[in-house]
């Protein structure tokens with residue numbers, strides 16, 4: 659994973675050295691179900707999942723600069739088409755509401771369009787996930803529609819997913835507008 663830096667964060671590849679921090683937030687019942695997965699029950703379960711994330715090479719760890727601890731992840735996942743990827747994120751609860759995820763998203767979106775040369779980034783949230791919805795809105799993603807009973811969650815519930823996307827042209831336009839606003 660290419661290392662990316664923001665004001666408060668370092669985004670870099672995960673390592674098994676991060677296992678205890680990873681388990682610490684993945685066992686929180688307020689986190690996984692919002693993103694579709696079961697809270698982790700054991701360090702062994704977290705280790706298996708952490709290893710698969712490392713192997714996937716699609717997920718950055720979010721490390722806070724103040725103490726270098728792992729406080730979440732952000733992923734850019736390959737999907738059916740070669741020209742688009744899906745963004746996903748998770749953040750340790752103690753850090754919610756400080757704009758950390760938007761800060762990480764900004765760096766990953768820039769990387770995705772400018773270095774990976776993607777044409778489109780997609781993102782989804784469940785109907786009840788207003789926290790993620792706010793991040794998506796703040797990043798300027800465009801609502802595409804609702805996929806009905808799209809995902810079977812770990813607890814057997816079929817959930818609608820609300821889909822959004824950003825095109826490279828939209829990203830470039832926003833960058834130009836931001837530059838103009840600065841001058």
Ligand SMILES: CC(C)(COP(=O)(O)OP(=O)(O)OC[C@H]1O[C@@H](n2cnc3c(N)ncnc32)[C@H](O)[C@@H]1OP(=O)(O)O)[C@@H](O)C(=O)NCCC(=O)NCCS
Pocket residue numbers: 688689690692693746747748749750753754755756757758759760782783784787788789790792793
């Ligand atoms: C979604 C998530 C990554 C957002 O990260 P974040 O860094 O807190 O994002 P922001 O700081 O921009 O806050 C987003 C919204 O969360 C809400 N929020 C803030 N603090 C909160 C708290 N302590 N508890 C509940 N919601 C809170 C606010 O509505 C905020 O929107 P606002 O900026 O309009 O006030 C985080 O809530 C999380 O990890 N959730 C569980 C996993 C998940 O849902 N992943 C995404 C799956 S699609």
